[in-house]
Amino acid sequence: MDKGNSAAMSSSSPVRAMVGASIVASGITKVYGHGTNAALHALGPMGLNVKPGEFVSLIGPSGCGKSTTLLLVSGLESVTEGKIEFDGQILRKPISDVGIVFQDHLLLDFRTALKNVMLQQEIRGLDAAELRARADMLFDRLGIAGSEGRYPRQLSGGMRQRVSIARALVHDPSMLLMDEPFGALDAITRTQSRHDLEMLWMETQKTVLFITHSIEEAVGLSDRVLVMSKSPGMIVEEIKIDLPRPRPAHLGEYPEFAQYAERIYQIFAKLGVYKF
C-alpha cells in the first residue's frame, strides 16, 4: 500500500479527538485549462506551512487565489506543480479528516439545518447518538439552537453560515478550512461569530486555515497572518500576531492591533491593491 492510500484510509477512520493536523505545501501552483492562451495561472508558486493546532489566516485581494489554495490544501483540486503534505503524508485525493466551511455556506436546501449537520454522521457512518449530542452542543454554542428543524431557505444568512460551521465541526476533524465564512454577514454578527469561533478553537485546538479579506478578522483570530499578492497569488509576508486570547470584540483596545492592521495595509498599498 502506498503512502497516499494509507493517508486516505486513516482519514476515514471514525471520530477521534486529537490535536490538529499539519499542512506543509511547497512550490504549489495551480493552472486551469491547457495551452498558453486558454490557461489561467491562478496560483503560485507558493509554500505554506501550518503547524498542528495553529490558527493561520490567508489574506489577500479578491481573485488572488485564496479559495484555490483552500481547494488544493483540502485535496479537492489537484496541484499543477509542487506537493502538499497533510500530517506528513502526500496528498493525492480529497482528505476527509477535515471540516470545510465553504464560501456561501453550501448547505443543501432540501435538508433541515440539523440534517445538514448530521450529513457528516450519515455519510461517514459515525455513531448517531454521539454526533447528535455534538450537534446539539454546537447549535447551542453557535447561537442557532431552536433552528434545527428549519430549512436553509428559512434561515438568515448569518444563521446559514453558522449551520455550515457546525457541519464542519460536528465530526471532530483535525483540521478546519474556512473560506471567508463571515464575508456575507453584517458587522455585528461577524464580530459575534468571530468570538464564537475563537472560543471553539481555543477549546478544541484544531488546526485552522482561515481565508479572509478582512484585516480585522485576520488579526482578530490568527496566530499568524499570511499576506498574499494579487493574481497569481503568492505569499509575500508572514505576520505573527502576538495578542492575548480571547481577543475582545473591539480590537481597538489593543494599540498593537492598530500596528498589525497598519502593517497589512501598508503591504497592500505597496502591492498596488489599493488605488486612490
Place this chain on the structure above:
Amino acid sequence: MSTGIRTSRALEPVLWFAGLLLIWQILVRAFEVPIFVLPAPTDFLADLIEERHRLALHGLITTKLILYGFIAGALPGVVLGYLIAKFRLAEQILYPIVVFIQGLPKITLAPLMLVWFGFADTPKVILTGLITFFPVLVDSVAGFKSIDPRQYYLSKSVGASWWQTFRLFELPSAAPQIFSGLRITIVIAVTVVIVVEWLNSQNGLGYLVLRAMDGTNTPFLFAILFVASLIGVVLSFGVAFLERLLLPWRRI
C-alpha cells in the same frame, strides 16, 4: 371561520361545474339537439350510474396500464437522464438515439409491437413507456445538470461514495425538476393508453370507446370520457401528493 372559507373555496369549482352542466342541459333541450350529436348531462349521467360496474372494471384495467406505462417510461427516463447529464460519453452515445426515437411518431410502432410482443398488455405498456419517457428524460437531464458543481466539493470532502452522492446529493437536487416532468407525463399517459387500446383490446376504456362508437351510443361515450378525465385528475393529484410527501422543503 377559516374552515368555512376553505370549504367554500373547495366548493367553488364544483358549483361552477354544476352551473355549466345546467346551462348545457337547458341549451340541449331548448334547441332539441339530437342525442347522438350531443347528449344532455342527464343522459350521460344516467349512463354513468347504470354502467358504473362496467366503467369501473374497464377504468381500473386502463389505470393499471397507465401506471405500468408511466413507470416503464419514467424510470429509464430518470436513469438515462442521470447518465446523459453526468457522462460525456453517455451523452454522445445516447443522445442521438434518444433524439431519433423522439422524432419517430411512436404510435406507428403499434403494429410492430403487436408482432413482437403479442396481444397482451406488454405492447401497450411499452408504447406508453416510449411516449412518456422523453419528457421525463428532458427534465431529468436538466435537473441533474443544474446541480451546483460546488456541491461536489462538499460530497467529496465528506467522503461520500458514488451511491451516497447520488442518493443524498444529486437525486434530491434534481427531484423538483424531475417531478415537473412527471406531472406533465402522467396526463400524457392517460391519453396514450386509451389510444393504444383502440388498436387492439378486449378491455379497457379505449375498448369501451370503440364499442360506444359502433353503436353510436354518444351518451355512453360521454360517460367514458368522464371516467377517463376522472382518472387523469386523480393520477395528477397522486403525483402532486407524492411530490409534497417526498419533497417537503418545496412547500416552504
